[in-house]
Amino acid sequence: MKIDSISLHHINMPLVAPFETSFGREVDRECIIILIRSGGLIGYGECVADQLPGYNYETVGTAWHIIKDYIAQLMLGQDVKDAADFQNRVSGIRGHLLAKAGIEMALWDLLGKRDKKSLREMLGGKRDKVEVGVSVGLQESPEVLVRNVTDYVKSGYARVKIKIKPGRDVGDASAVRKAFPNLRLQVDANSAYSLESAQSLQPFDEMNLLLIEQPLFEDDIWDHHKLQEQFRTPICLDESILSPRHARYAIEMKACRIINIKAGRVGGLSQAVEVHDLCLAHEMPVWCGGMLETGVGRASNLALASLPNFILPGDISASDRYYKRDITHERFSLNNDSTIDVPRGVGLGVTIDEDALSSFTLAHLELKPM
Numbered sequence: 001m002k003i004d005s006i007s008l009h010h011i012n013m014p015l016v017a018p019f020e021t022s023f024g025r026e027v028d029r030e031c032i033i034i035l036i037r038s039g040g041l042i043g044y045g046e047c048v049a050d051q052l053p054g055y056n057y058e059t060v061g062t063a064w065h066i067i068k069d070y071i072a073q074l075m076l077g078q079d080v081k082d083a084a085d086f087q088n089r090v091s092g093i094r095g096h097l098l099a100k101a102g103i104e105m106a107l108w109d110l111l112g113k114r115d116k117k118s119l120r121e122m123l124g125g126k127r128d129k130v131e132v133g134v135s136v137g138l139q140e141s142p143e144v145l146v147r148n149v150t151d152y153v154k155s156g157y158a159r160v161k162i163k164i165k166p167g168r169d170v171g172d173a174s175a176v177r178k179a180f181p182n183l184r185l186q187v188d189a190n191s192a193y194s195l196e197s198a199q200s201l202q203p204f205d206e207m208n209l210l211l212i213e214q215p216l217f218e219d220d221i222w223d224h225h226k227l228q229e230q231f232r233t234p235i236c237l238d239e240s241i242l243s244p245r246h247a248r249y250a251i252e253m254k255a256c257r258i259i260n261i262k263a264g265r266v267g268g269l270s271q272a273v274e275v276h277d278l279c280l281a282h283e284m285p286v287w288c289g290g291m292l293e294t295g296v297g298r299a300s301n302l303a304l305a306s307l308p309n310f311i312l313p314g315d316i317s318a319s320d321r322y323y324k325r326d327i328t329h330e331r332f333s334l335n336n337d338s339t340i341d342v343p344r345g346v347g348l349g350v351t352i353d354e355d356a357l358s359s360f361t362l363a364h365l366e367l368k369p370m
């Protein structure tokens, strides 16, 4: 596909409720929506870098710079054949995986529109709908947390993840467990513990949790191995897995028993599929993580999560859990079996609400061949 132009929209969208994790509190979410034009078609992508480098070192600012000054220069006016060709072009750019993934998503949307295929079909997804859960941020108190979880359970979520941090871990989880003895429950620390401080999490082993997500440093696969040896509950890695190579390290080191896959974090959907395939070959179950995506990124997550080894429910909630107004005309809703339908249309299978997109846009840039 000859790339005619690449447009970037830096957007800010108000969240329906603040989202607090061990690395910070967000009341609105920023990201970059990417438009790639080719032969009269437009492909859309979402770069999930946020305003702050809390989850990942990338930000909207760094991704903007890397896309504008480096990635776009390797594509504009050129024939980019597919995701593999794209990955090959950007292989000289070290890191900046969220930036690369946003562009790759827009390429997939374009390819699907050109070939009249859905993303699910192109990636090899099998399911029509995927099991999902909800990720609940830190609340004022365990009581407020239980009230929040109750609302989500009532609205149909059969799996709940709660965020934890030192001092807000065992108490919070046991309050939820007491209120919901049979709920599929898991916790996410976003790297808030050391091997030493994580010893205080031992009571989790008596709470029948699905998994403990990313307790330790993002660059420390080996200490996760040591911690996993001390826990019966599966440890799941999120931040630590930045590539298929990291997934192999984690498997070989027995650093975890489950992997959370986010296409953004591993540098694109093609890389996410590679991680998926590797995990499948090693009988390591995976699930699809979320980054509070707009309808664009949510459509991509649903297609990815339809692959066979996505065995656990994904952090892919209904649109109304995140945004009152979204940038896609399509809104995603929860079926009564705690699933969400995978889009069927070509590419991502979503259409853009131009008014919404422009009203959320803080900055806009169009890049064309020189």
Ligand code: OSB
Pocket: 055, 134, 135, 188, 190, 238, 289, 290, 291, 292, 293, 315, 316, 317
């Ligand atoms: O660690 O999984 C995470 C959101 C932003 C950054 C990191 C994480 C999250 C979530 C929310 O847990 C998942 C979602 O519902 O999109």
Ligand code: MG
Pocket: 188, 190, 213, 214, 238, 239, 260, 289
């Ligand atoms: Mg996580």
